[in-house]
Amino acid sequence: MRLRSKNALWQSQSPTHRFAQRRFDSADGLRGYRVFVAVPAGDRPVDGWPAISMLDGNAAFDDLRQADLDLVPGYALIGIGYETEGRHDVNARAQDYTPPVSPDAAPPSDSASEKEGGGDVFLALLAERVLPELTKEFSLDPARRMLWGHSYGGLFVLNALFKQPDLFRSYCAVSPSLWWHAPLTLHMEGASRRRAAGQSDLLLLYEVTEDPRGDERRRARMVQGRAMLKDMLERLAARPDIALTQRAYPGENHGSMFQVGLKAALTHKIPN
Structure with a gap:
């Protein structure tokens, strides 16, 4: 397991952002979430800071450099991670990021964890506890926020879009694991909800x-x-309810898309 960097930017100081951390418990109380926050150092806008919420927050914040923060001087960044010494908690993310399946469905043969399908429970935790508390404490704009995720995290982003299209203004799914229990995500899309007004901004890489x-x-x-x-x-x-931007990256692989997709999100403006 690759350990988190001891010299990560969030462990020092930045001229553009101030860092904080918060802790949340899972709905069943069996594990904890470590949430990293980077808030712009200037005066906040009247409506609050637009924010990018990134799954796999330990890895995302380890990869952040000052050059990345320079791309988003007016954005807050939120890394939703786990209380782990590694960049990823394989078992926890497999449970939290995958959508529910029927009880008699067999797990994929190369499944990362025995517990999967907790995506709706995790989505409820974000919607009912994590986002409201962070929005209030750090003066975030609830109308301008993005959800970002890679691999299983990208699968979760699509699940969130289909289940709660008004929770975020923008959704960024990077290399989503659409193979997982295929064609489940197609069924999810067919039964998905529509945004109350306007379009959901979707970036699929x-x-x-x-x-x-x-x-x-x-x-x-x-x-x-x-x-x-x-x-x-x-x-x-x-x-018509989704404004889709799709980008293909020849020569990249599934792993390298984590950093490629993170950079793309930081250069993508959340619509008003």
Whole structure:
């Protein structure tokens, strides 16, 4: 397991942002969330700071550099992570970021955790506790916030868009794990709710790998994920309630898309 950097920016000082941390408990009380916050140092706008909420917050804040904060001088950044010494809590994220499935559904053969499908419970925690408390304490603008996630986190972003389209103004899904219990996400999209007014701003980013490597199972998963992505993009592009921006990144791989997608989110303006 790769440990968090001891020289991460959030452990020092920044000329553009001030750092803070907060702690929240899961709904079942069995694990804790470590939330990193970077708030602009200047005077806040009348409506509060627009904010980008990033899943896998430990890794996201470890990767932040001052050059990244310079891209968002007027934005607050929120890293929703776990109380772990590593960049990722594999079991916790597998439980929190994946959507619910039927009780008799078999887990994927290469599942990262025995406990999965807790996405709706985690979404409720964000909507009912984490976001309201952070919004009040750090003067955030509830009308201008983005949710960002990579891999399983990208899957969660789409689940949030389909279940609570008004919770965020923008949704950024990076290399979402659409292969997970496919075609579940297509069913979710078909039954999804619409935004109360206007359009949901969706940024969907994905890698283009010419030669899938790994064992036969992983190659099959990649092929399935590509087919799912094609169908999903066609559906989303046809929806009048979603403003879709899609970007393909030739030469990148699933892992490298974490930093690529993070940089893309920091340069994407949340609409008014």
